[in-house]
Amino acid sequence: MTDPELILTDQPTDAEESLIQGGLADYNALMTGYRDWRPVAALLRDPSSGETLGGMIGRTSYGLLFIDLVYLPETMRGQDIGSRLLQMMEQEGARRGCQSAFLFTITYQAPGFYERHGWAEFGRIACDPPGTARVFMTKTLKPPEG
DSSP: OOOOOOOOOSOOOHHHHHHHHHHHHHHHHHHHSOOOOEEEEEEEEOTTTOOEEEEEEEEEETTEEEEEEEEOOGGGTTSSHHHHHHHHHHHHHHHTTOSEEEEEEETTSSHHHHHHTTOEEEEEEEETTTTEEEEEEEEEOOOOOO
16 A cells, blocks of 8 residues: 555545544544534524524534634624523533533633623633734533423
8 A cells, every 4th residue: 555645725625524524423432432513503693584694603512512603793792692692502502411611712802701701711822913812711501490
């Protein structure tokens, strides 16, 4: 057998992403005996058009909620929408059995928003532009009532 070819790309195909994601999921299931990776999203939609305007996207896996992407249009900020979306994500994570949640943000984005909602910083890494940092945050989730 010849040596494998190693390729660096900024455009992996859907099939390549699926192969890698599936391979990792198979390995994790082999190691743990179960699969529990599930996507989750809390979305902001325009009621008249049905168009999605923003929201939060993440996933749950192995007892953790990870919030990956968050976006609200400027015109929707300061109306408690972000707080309500975050609460929806946290409640769904807890409903799925997650005990903790984590995310990362950037110093110019929203660390103060998350702190006001009970999230705590557990790490920081400098990034560009100079003077900014990625801020890693976590929160213990409350079990669902009932």
